[in-house]
Amino acid sequence: MNFLKQDKTYASVLMALAAVTLIIPFCNLITSADSPLHFSAYSVSLIGKYLCFALLGLSLDMVWGYAGILVLGQGAFFALGGYAMGMYLMRQIGTRGVYGNPELPDFMVFLNWSELPWYWYGFENFGFAMLMVFLAPGILAFVFGWLAFRSRVTGVYLSIITQALTYALLLAFFRNEMGFGGNNGLTDFKDILGFNIQSEAVRSMMLLLTGSSLIGALLLCRWIVGSKLGRVVTAIRDQESRVRFLGYRVELFKLWVFVFAAMLAGLAGALYVPQVGIINPSEFSPLNSLEIVIWVAVGGRGTLYGAIIGAVLVNYAKTVLTGLMPDAWLFCLGGAFILVTLLLPDGIVGLLHRRIKPNLTLNASGEQPA
């Protein structure tokens, strides 16, 4: 834990996360609903949502900030994790659906399906569903990355085909024949592990769980980045061919980071779905994936905690702005893209560091491979 002493921002971000994660659920559990210390169900879910996005941003920062792979389809892995969780929650509804079918979710009954498709098997089991939360995005990332990195698809080409990937998945999940609820997605969940998903206790627990996952993931990522593996990955970002000439199997390192980040995104999706109560194909839309990129860019890429700060700040701004003047949100988001890339290449974290230590150079400000 030496890095905590070296970089004070790490320490403060971790402290803030821990505070949010512990205090809010604690307050909610011991106080009554009318106490001033009590957080409404809405704000608990909202904060939980922000933390999920922070975890998603963190996953993108691993792959973009440290391995230099700009993935424009990170949202696809998030959505896949979310769908895995959603499928578990769907199976938990049982006979309480509109049609009361013990086996089939409502939308399948509605589409006149007679039996559960094979890929829904096992999702009534929580452990299996959790495994799929990591496996589904992981396997997709593995296959995609294995093909792409082996044939040395890099830079903008890779970015564009990751965008095509999420776009293809968007189109696919919109189809009713896919068996994932089509347009409407999966929703109307009742309970998770036997507890009512709407109850305050479960909401608080979800927040606690999300916060601790985020803290755990941040520490894990920091450990990976500081390890020898992480240093090779950073070296690949800065000079891919040189690392290859040194004898490293560049594609395997990239693949490893890519799959790891995809699984992290899947976890974020799985934590997200119970808190918002719905998962639908719009999570696959290319715009969503681009928004993740802007969180990381605003926060400052290649710093890990920058992604968390960026994700929370941008999403908070989104909540406020879409509430106050819906028209202004896209102007602000567009403006953020332009201003950050032109004026703040190191994001908010870079700005902070420049003020504190003017001559500190961040990894991200180094030479970028094309």
Next chain:
Amino acid sequence: MTTNHFENDLKTLPISEPVAGSLRRNGAVFKSLLPQTWATLWLMFFLAFCVNAAAQETADTLPQPLEQLRIGSMAEREQAIEQLGEDGRNLKLLQALQDGQLMDWKADSRLVIASESAKGYNLRDPFDGKAVLADVERDAVGKLNLTNKLRSVLRKAVGGLQLNADSADMRLEAVKAIAKDADDKALQMLRKRLEKERDAAVLAAIQEALWLQDINSDDKPARLAAIEALKNINNQSAYNRLRELAEPDAVADPEVAAQAKAAVKKIESRLQNYAAIETVFFGLSLGAVLVLASIGLAITFGVMGVINMAHGELMMLGAYTTYVMQQLLPNYLGTALILSIPMAFLVAALVGVAIERGIIRFLYGRPLETLLATFGVSLFLQQSVRSIFSPLNRSVSTPDWMSGSWQINDFLSLTWNRFYILVFCLLVFTALLQILKRTKLGLEVRAVAQNRGMAKAMGIPTARVDAMTFGLGSGIAGVAGVALSQITNVGPNLGQAYIVDSFMVVVFGGVGNLFGTLVAGFSLGIANKFLEPYAGAVLAKILVLVFIILFIQKKPRGLFPQKGRAADG
């Protein structure tokens, strides 16, 4: 007929007026009559009577069919139509009846041709169709009801009259109308016309109609000849008849059945070819859209290496320019559309130059940052359009000459707007190629693309060339937007729908290669349309996307990779 009818008869007879007049005159004469003039008087009476009788007779011959038509029973009406159909001068009247314009003028108890007017109906004389009788309220006239049988009789009557018309087009129409439900009488008419007819198209149509009849005739050689002839003709009803004949047990004669089967097979193989042609055409038109959408990108991305995520929004600006032009010239939609091509080019090019000068030039050599910044621009443009024009789709009209379809034969028709877009795409492509090959700007663009440093050393103002190139690429996106406005909804999301596709086309074709973009666009379009019948539209699109993703893994530089030093830049 009731008495009432009879009275009505008298009222409408124009001849009854001289009769009444002569009686009045006779009465005046009567008072100052001298006995010796009785003979004269009798004579006059006699004459008057004769005139009256003659008038009565004319009244019977000419308007009587009209009266039968107006108030007669269905059988009488049929008779009336047939009677009217014998005189060529009644063509207008019968056509008016066919179009539902022939009406019963209640106040005057007569048939008139009524056309819509501000007040209700404008009534004209049924025979010459010109002399205006009155302008009346809607309920002053009653419509004539026709049964299906009457309609068919009417069609034949009109057809029979038109069959001898001077205009070949009209005769062709007539043949088609008659052939629809041909009976002996109609066939007789057609046969008669066949002898006189000179026009090739009309001849062929008559021949077809006769063959269609012969197919069911008892005369075996005629029947076989008809089948033989019909199998080479693209005619929906011929195909239907032949298919009926080819059904098992439809005909007793095995020879006829075998030949009918062979004929159906031949037509079906031709149908398959037509279906293939149609698919290729749809594919080409989809490809044309893809090429149009990606060709500007091929310049900015391919030649300059700039990832412009706002490309789709530049197309959107082009489409909105079309909308604005049509709002400005609401009465000249076609002209507005033509004028919007240069206007859209200008608008998009100016915005493009502004983007290049304001943002992109600070980011050269950092493609990922360019991608993010231009994505910001795209959000900005989308929201601007949403705020200015509303988030709803705007409707852009299609001028008449672009709507409808080109009916090649019964089985093959191509829609005009798709056809025009295909032509337009090729024109734009050629123009762009010429600009790049033959103009000074084109030379400079290529020089900068190949070796920026060397070009600068040779005195080429690279900064200006960059701005102009980006402007050119953007302008072409605007022009593509004009074309898109004719086939899709014009809304703030127009650009987003095409951005992934157009990147795919450019990358698939090979970055920096305009011909690659053309080939890639058309082949993806055709592949998409060929997959659609088997997989459905969405799945076809997914399959094409997956194919491209896999293809790029195999050949990261696309179909036609750039060679030489420029490829490393």
